[in-house]
Every structure is written in C-alpha cells, then in structure tokens.
Amino acid sequence: MRLRRGDGGEGAAPSVFAVLAFVGAAFLVLPLAALVARAPWTRAAALLADADLRSAIVLSLGVATGATVLAAFFGLPLAWWLSRGRFPLRGALRALVTLPMVLPPVVAGVALLAAFGRRGLLGGALEAGGLTLPFTTAAAVLAAAFVSAPFFVRSAEAGLSAVDPALEAAAASLGASRWRIMRTVTLPEARRSLTAGLVLCWARALGEFGATITFAGNVRGTTRTLPLAVFSALQRDPDLAVLLGVLMLGLSLAVLVALRGEEVRP
Amino acid sequence: MDCRRWFFLLCMGLCATGIAACETGDQRARRDATPLAGGASTNRNRAPIVVFAAASLEAVFDEAASRFAARPDGTEVVIHAAGSQILATQLLEGARADLFASADAHQLDRVRDVGLFVAGTPFATNSLVVVTPLDNPGHVQTPIDLARPGLRLVLAGPDVPAGAYAREALQRLGIAGAVDAGRVSEESDVRGVLAKVALGEADAGIVYRTDLGSALADTVRTIPLPAAADVRATYWIARSSDTPRSVAADGFTAWLLSTEGRSLLAEHGFSSP
Known part of the structure; x- marks a missing residue:
C-alpha cells in the first residue's frame, strides 16, 4: 500500500524550508498587497466614471472573449488531432503550437507584423482584399489569440488523451456515429480540462500586452485594452494605473475561483 | 545530487547575492558622501x-x-x-x-x-515634420491630408511632449478633430512613431525634425509643416x-x-x- 500525502509524511521537510517558504510566499504576495494598499479608493468613483476607461474595460472583455472563441473553434480540432492523430512529426507540431506560450509577447507581436502586417508575408494579399489589420480591433483579437490559444490547446489535448478509449469503443460498437461519440462521450468526459483550458486562455488573453501594443497599436477605444490602459495611465496618472491594476487583480482572482477544483494542466 | 548539496548551493547563492547587494550599498554611501568635500577637479x-x-x-x-x-x-x-x-x-x-x-x-x-x-x-x-512611408500608401501630399478619414495616423500620446506638440500643430492647422476621432495609435515616445511609419504599418506620423537623423530616416518621406503650424519644441x-x-x-x-x-x-x- 502506498502512503498518501497527509499520512504523516509532512514532517519530513527540513525546518529551514519553512523560512524559505515564508520568504517565497511574502515575495509573491507583498507586491499585490501593496497594490491594493496604494489604490486611491477616495478617487475610485471619479476615475472609474471616465468614459475612456469604460471603453477599455468593454474592449478588453470583448477581445479576450473573441480570442477565446477563436482558440476554441480552431483549437479543439487541433487538440483532437494532437491527441488522436498518428502522423509523423506530431511531437514537433505540438512543440511548435506551444511556442507562443513561452515566447516573449513582444516577439509574438513582431512575428504577427511579419505575417499579417501591411508589408508582411500575407499583408499584400490581405490589403488587396481590402483588409488592413494593424491598428484594428481584429488585430488585437488576433494578438490575444496567438498568445493564449496554446493554453486551451494543451489543456484540451491533455483532457482528450485522458478519455478512456474503451468508452468510445463501446459507443462505436453500439452504432454511434463519430460525431455522436464525440458529442456524447469524448467531450463530456474531457469537460473539466476543456473548461480549464477555456478559462486559462481567456485569462491570458485578458492580460495580453506586448503582442497587442506591437501588432495592434494603442488606439483608444479600438485596441487600447486594460493592460494598455494601465501602461498609458502610468505615464500620466499613476493613481489611475494602480486602480486599474486592482481591477485586473480582481478579475484574475475571479479566474482562479472559476478554476477551483478544475484540473489545470496547461 | 542529494538534497543537502542542493541546499548548500542555494545558500551559497543567496550569500553571494547578499554580498553583492552590500557592496552596492557601500558604493552608494561613498558616492553620497564624497561630493560634500569634492570640487570639479576631483x-x-x-x-x-x-x-x-x-x-x-x-x-x-x-x-x-x-x-x-x-x-x-x-x-x-x-x-x-x-x-x-x-x-x-x-x-x-x-x-x-x-x-x-x-x-x-x-x-x-x-x-x-x-x-x-x-x-x-x-x-x-526642435521642430516637427510629418513623415509617411516611402511608398506613401495613404497618399498624404500636404499636412491637411492628415485629417482624411480612414488614414492610419500615429502620434506620440497626449502626455508625451512630442504628442502634445503634434496636437498643437494639428490644432493650428484647424484639423485637431482628426486626432479626437479615436483612430490614432499612441506611442509612448517619438521613436515609436517613427518606427511605426518606417515599418509601413502607419500611413503617417508626426516626429521631430531631429529624428530624421536616425538610421530609420532613409525609409520615410518627409512633409514639412507650414509656418503657421510650426510649433517650436x-x-x-x-x-x-x-x-x-x-x-x-x-x-x-x-x-x-x-x-x-x-x-x-x-x-x-x-x-x-
């Protein structure tokens, strides 16, 4: 029989670990506490009434949601393929689609310019079709989707891989179509990972800054999402930046609460 | 490698960081103390x-x-x-x-x-100039063209001096409304404006005359501002x-x-x- 955690094993850590753990926790918590402590609550109502700020909030929610929808629409089939497909270089493809997750966001922005900018690889073709992406909300959505979609894809892939093949085989033996098996067996079984992936993807998209300001620019009401608004506010009114920071902290906290109990495996 | 060895290495690392930090502190103290006695010659x-x-x-x-x-x-x-x-x-x-x-x-x-x-x-x-990409995709011929709807204009933000001067110039040209339409991408310094134009992503921007001395200058076309809009920075x-x-x-x-x-x-x- 294996010992489970909590069966008396916790005393094994050296006591100095407690000190290091305390320092580590303080380092992670202190800046957030300082942010909240510095928030100009007395000015909060006046600052939040600002129309530009409200447009940034609405835009942020819209961009993050748009990016998540894109990530789910194309990412689920991709995750399925990575999980079930048997093709050469699957590992390489998995690594490639994970890259934006670890790439510096500003590099992601430069890469998006190189691909979809006016002088980018596809820029000419897009422009000929009457579509110029930079400085548009569509560009902000693409930037957010580029950096956040891997969170959904990897989480979904992990969930799909964990579904017991026997269940799908049983459904198939009963004559269910591929679509029906996916709808009634596979996706419900992977539900938790899919939800966690969506929430993580949305959260990452909401916080996106570097790729957005590089590829989509900083246009008030069009591409100035909350992180860009924080950046802009810091140059003029640090109080406003702190307040926006607390707002985003609250949203992040809400994401964590939403993820509670979900299996987070990005 | 066992845990003890790792832990030892970690402690050494922390000590080294601490020592380095102390040294910097000393240097700072020296730096702060000397000027009281110092003159230009020292x-x-x-x-x-x-x-x-x-x-x-x-x-x-x-x-x-x-x-x-x-x-x-x-x-x-x-x-x-x-x-x-x-x-x-x-x-x-x-x-x-x-x-x-x-x-x-x-x-x-x-x-x-x-x-x-x-x-x-x-x-x-310093003074300001309008810049466009060499191929001038927005067909900007005079500064007044900056007011044209649909033009992708990039300026430094209103809090950035270059952005404040640019807005003043647009106001003197009578086209300040062009930048209030919420279609201007705002950069946090004037170098960002020149870069966005040089990259060809923006149709036009307003930068300092002196920015044209940089390496990017060869990749942009310059349009001078009329004397009436010549804001002096x-x-x-x-x-x-x-x-x-x-x-x-x-x-x-x-x-x-x-x-x-x-x-x-x-x-x-x-x-x-």
Missing part, C-alpha cells in the same frame, strides 16, 4: 552622474556624454532615455537622477512642483534639488550651453533657444 574616478533625457535627445546626449567624460574636468555620464512623461513619472516614484532633460516645460514642472528638481534652463529647440534641463553631485551636474549643463555643446546640438539638428 570629479574623475567617481561614480557617474545620471541624466534622464527625453527620447529625442538620446543620440545627441550619448555623444555629449562621451565628449564631456573625455574633458579634464569631466565626469562619466549615464544617459537614461525615454519619453519625458515616463521619466517624470519615474522620478516622482522615487527614481534618482542628477539631471533631467525634458522635451517640454510641463513634464519638468511635474517634478519641480513637488520640489524634486530646481528651476531649469532651456538649452535647445523647447528642451529644458534641470538639476535634482538634493543631488550630492551638484557640481558635476552643473558642469554638464554648463558644457551643453557652451560653444562646444551648442555646436554638437546643432550638428544633430537642434536649434538654440
């Missing part, structure tokens, strides 16, 4: 003075710093360049600089009003009110205002105030 071999400079000054100040350091009465100078509004915010948040060279009086006033800096001196002026330099390096800092300012300093500024396209 400036050499001391810690450099720190100059916060507007982004548009970076190239000329880098050169000024090396020329000033090479003088017998000179001192090493470290330049930190960014949008003046960012520098002012950093100073208000506790960053230390011996000198602040701002691209407008407003950003200097922000740090002067709270007593961080003493009254400044105007030392250079004035650069101010001021000394920190509590710097221990006031002698060295004043020395750098005096050098900038000297014949040698003025001719360097002129080489880079700046005019005298």
